[in-house]
Amino acid sequence: MITTSLITKMFFLCVAGFLASFVDSIAGGGGIISVPAFLAAGVPAHLALGTNKFCSTTASFTSSLKFAKSKKVNFNLLKYLIPFTFLGAVLGVNTVLKVDESFLQTLVLILVLSVGVYSVFSKSLGMENKFKKATKLNVCLGIILAFSLGFYDGFFGPGTGSFLIFGLIKIFGFDFVQAAGNAKFLNFISNIASLILFAIHGEIYYALGIPMIIFMILGARLGTSLAINKGSKLIKPIFITMSLLVAGKLVITNFI
Template sequence: MITTSIVTKIIFLCGAGFLAAFVDSIAGGGGLISLPAFLAAGVSPHLALGTNKFCSSSGSFTSALKFVKSKKTNSDLLKYLVPFTLIGAAVGVNTVLKVNESFLYSIVLILILFVGIYTVFSKSIGAENNFKGLTKLNLTLGILLAFSLGFYDGFFGPGTGSFLIFGLIKIFGFDFVQAAGNGKILNFASNIASLVLFAIHGQIDYMIGFPVAIAMILGARLGTTLAITKGSKLIKPIFVTMSLAVAGKLIIQNFL
């Protein structure tokens, strides 16, 4: 029986999910909104992680598909990077318990602060698409980026979307739109490994998950449309905001 409290919880989570997917489709970092919302609604931690992954994967798939249809992705590049992202995510999920998280938090905090601050002061970063084609060097660096961030997303996750966008801009010379499009596909690929494991272990609440997933699909569609039409002028400030928000979350969670 569906009670009034459950309906209220689902409405709250749908609103948070819509906003999270909207932001995530533009610059990453949507998990900063959606995961705390699940926990605030009283969902247990493991179910919150699994259900959030189920919902966010729906949104990221929608966003990735729209970027592909708008020709803001590079299939020649992605055919090399996606397999390494999947492998990295699978390895990450299976080694999560072997890593000292406190050490990892410090490393991630420093890196995400660097990404945010560097982007604030670099007026040219991501403003124009300066991609000149694939070379052995940039493809090798891209594969390392894909594997590393797939691994990272598999067992930890905060800031993955931001790191992907920044890395793709610096390695391949993409503008923010192209970087967001290619990054969203890689991010979706890394989500799949985690999602499958959560599903296998029964850590997804589908009664909550399905309506929130629909809300995230709608948020992702709107966010991706704005990202494609408004370009770097929209993505850069949101990208910086979400990068610094991830850093703030890590500081509060681990040092205060």
């Protein structure tokens, strides 16, 4: 039976999903909107994470496809990185971490803040595309980045999109648009790996997730279109904002 409470909950989640995928398709960090929205709607933590992964995977596929059609994804490069992203995510989801959780959260907080602050003061960062070609050195560094962030996304997640964009800019010299396109595709791969495992363990609330997907696809399409058309001048301030918001959420969640 459909109740007023259920309709209100669905409306809230659909709006949150639209905003999350809109922001995520541009600069990453959408999870800091969508995951708290599921929890606020009364969805248990494991189901919230699994359902969010279900919805965000669909949205990231939409965004990746649009970036690819606009030729903002370098598949000649990503063919080396994709397998390591997938492997890293699978290991991340399945590994019982030996790292002390409080240490990990502190480390991630420092890294996310560093990325955001560095981006604020580096005026030229990601403003023009300086990528020339794939070399043994940058491909090896890219593989390390892809595996590490695939693993990280599998077991923890906050800031993955920001780290990917920043890493691709620093390693390959991409501008923010190219970095966002390639980062979104790699993030989609790690999402798929995580989604499969969440589904196997029955941690997806399909009744809430399926309606929300529609709005997340719409948000992803709009955000990607703006990113492609407006370029680095739009992406950089949103990237900085989301990096600092992710850091703020980690502070509130773990230290207050």
